[in-house]
Amino acid sequence: MDNPLNSDVLARLSEHPEGISEYELLKSLAEHPFLVQIDVGGDLGLFRRHFALMNCLYGLRQQLAEDGWGLGISAMHIQLQPSLGQGEGQGLTLSDPLASYYLDWQEFDNTGAEEVEALLTGFWRRYDALEHQSQALEDLGLDENADWRMIRRQYRSLAAQHHPDKGGNCQDFIRIRRAFEQLARLRGKGA
CATH class of the missing domain: 1.10.287.110 (DnaJ domain)
Structure with missing residues (x-):
C-alpha cells in the first residue's frame, strides 16, 4: 500500500533541512485526512498515528535511496540527507528490524488496544x-x-x-x- 502521507511528509522534511522531531512532524500533520481517519483516540489512536508515520518514513527511505538520498529516522530527529554511497540506504533498510516491522501493514492491522x-x-x-x-x-x-x-x-x-x-x-x-x-x-x- 502506498502511504497517503508520503507527499506531505516529504514537503515537511524539505521545509526543515535541519531535521524535525517525530512529535513536531505529527503535530504538523494532525489534520491530515488519513491520520484523522485512522485515529480511534487514546493510546491506540496514538499508536496508529505513530505507525502510519513510521511506515511512511521507512517507505520513503527505501525510495529516496534509489535517488541518492538518505533519510535519518529517530523519534527525536528525522532528516533528509545526501547518501554517502551507492545503495547504502537500501542495505540499511533491508537489515533494519524496525523497518521490517513498520513496513508490514499487518502489524498495524493486528495491533489492538490490549497489545x-x-x-x-x-x-x-x-x-x-x-x-x-x-x-x-x-x-x-x-x-x-x-x-x-x-x-x-x-x-x-x-x-x-x-x-x-x-x-x-x-x-x-x-x-x-x-x-x-x-x-x-x-x-x-x-x-
Missing part, C-alpha cells in the same frame, strides 16, 4: 529500570561500566556482609537486594 497497553507497560517497566540503574549501581558501589559478573560478585559480597543473620543492618541488606533485583530485571537475568 498497545502491553507495549506501553513493557516500555514503562524498562524506563523505570533504566531510570533507577545509576542509583542501583551506586548502592552496590559500582560504576556504569560494571558487567553482570561484576554486579553478581559485588552483590554476593555485600549481601554476606550486611545480612541480618550475620549481624548486618536489615535496611542496608534490603537496599542492596533491591539494587541487585533492579539490575537483574534491566539485564534480563534471574535474581
